[in-house]
Amino acid sequence: MIALESDIADPGQAAAGLARIGWAERSMPVLGLIREVFEREQPFKGLSVAACLHVTAETAVLANVVTAGGGRLHLAASNPLSTQDDIAAALAASPGITVHARAGVDRRTYYAHIHRALDAAPGLVIDDGCDLVNTLHTERPELLAGVRGGCESTTTGVVRLRRMAADGTLAFPMVAADASRTRRMFDNFSGTGQSVIDGIIRATNTLLAGKVVVVAGYGPCGGGIAERARGLGAQVIVTEVDAIRALDALMQGFRVLPMAQAARIGQVFVTAHPFWTGGAFGVRAHCSARRL
Numbered sequence: 001m002i003a004l005e006s007d008i009a010d011p012g013q014a015a016a017g018l019a020r021i022g023w024a025e026r027s028m029p030v031l032g033l034i035r036e037v038f039e040r041e042q043p044f045k046g047l048s049v050a051a052c053l054h055v056t057a058e059t060a061v062l063a064n065v066v067t068a069g070g071g072r073l074h075l076a077a078s079n080p081l082s083t084q085d086d087i088a089a090a091l092a093a094s095p096g097i098t099v100h101a102r103a104g105v106d107r108r109t110y111y112a113h114i115h116r117a118l119d120a121a122p123g124l125v126i127d128d129g130c131d132l133v134n135t136l137h138t139e140r141p142e143l144l145a146g147v148r149g150g151c152e153s154t155t156t157g158v159v160r161l162r163r164m165a166a167d168g169t170l171a172f173p174m175v176a177a178d179a180s181r182t183r184r185m186f187d188n189f190s191g192t193g194q195s196v197i198d199g200i201i202r203a204t205n206t207l208l209a210g211k212v213v214v215v216a217g218y219g220p221c222g223g224g225i226a227e228r229a230r231g232l233g234a235q236v237i238v239t240e241v242d243a244i245r246a247l248d249a250l251m252q253g254f255r256v257l258p259m260a261q262a263a264r265i266g267q268v269f270v271t272a273h274p275f276w277t278g279g280a281f282g283v284r285a286h287c288s289a290r291r292l
């Protein structure tokens with residue numbers, strides 16, 4: 001509908017971003033196979049696709065599959081803290097893709113970027129946390145009729161979508177990627193398990209061995225994080241509101257406590273359950289500087 005320009009930090013980083021996308025592609029053979037099919041069958045031919053995803057090298061591989069299938073992709077960042085400016089630059093230089101993402105933007109710009117992606121009047125949406133779909137329903141209802149459906153990437157987004165479906169307000173069908181067993185296995189358990197620990201170590205430069213790590217929530221994400229922290233020698237405490245999952249954590253050898261007790265002795269805290277921050281849900285790591 002509206003011809004959009006990308007809003008990125010630095011177009012000069014495109015070459016660096018392209019190199020990293022190539023590296024990620026080597027570990028994503030399934031998307032490579034899907035891309036071959038889409039190139040032949042052109043399922044998105046002429047379709048505008050609005051997406052709100054982490055702007056990382058892995059998302060870039062997905063973005064290229066959308067355009068290989070004939071779609072035009074309008075990408076906003078689902079978390080300004082995960083946006084990789086070199087990847088945004090590389091994607092913005094790719095045919096058929098506009099990118100609205102800069103690392104570290106404030107809440108106002110975050111939502112402005114979502115609106116810019118929606119300005120393309122999408123026929124399909126891809127979301128990660130439901131902010132794009134929620135904005136579409138609450139602030140851009142005139143676009144709803146043109147949307148055929150979409151896909152939600154994460155557990156929290158599915159929670160929000162289920163609420164909308166129960167209220168009767170969800171205007172189009174959404175596929176829950178999280179319902180895929182392989183997604184829960186690879187991304188939630190193994191992927192988040194690794195990346196949360198990686199993030200804590202990079203941010204704190206601390207040795208986890210011997211530390212008391214408290215993981216709140218023992219779903220696939222919390223389970224993966226707890227396993228990895230234990231593997232590095234941490235003493236892991238799990239807090240859980242679901243009795244069966246709490247029991248599961250106990251049977252896996254973790255100490256299970258109410259947060260009121262864990263908070264007294266923990267040194268690193270990871271929230272691995274849906275929570276609301278006024279704009280986003282997700283996994284958060286909190287480190288107590290006093291104790292570290």
Ligand SMILES: NC(=O)c1ccc[n+]([C@@H]2O[C@H](COP(=O)([O-])OP(=O)(O)OC[C@H]3O[C@@H](n4cnc5c(N)ncnc54)[C@H](O)[C@@H]3O)[C@@H](O)[C@H]2O)c1
Nearest residue numbers: 154155156217218219220221239240241242272273274282
């Ligand atoms: N790459 C990423 O950043 C990434 C990837 C996958 C999932 N996520 C997010 O991580 C979170 C967890 O995902 P999941 O698939 O493990 O979810 P899940 O819903 O399967 O598990 C969450 C667990 O937390 C428990 N819980 C809820 N409130 C709690 C509380 N106050 N205290 C203790 N436990 C509580 C629930 O009982 C449940 O067992 C979600 O917000 C999801 O959107 C992020």
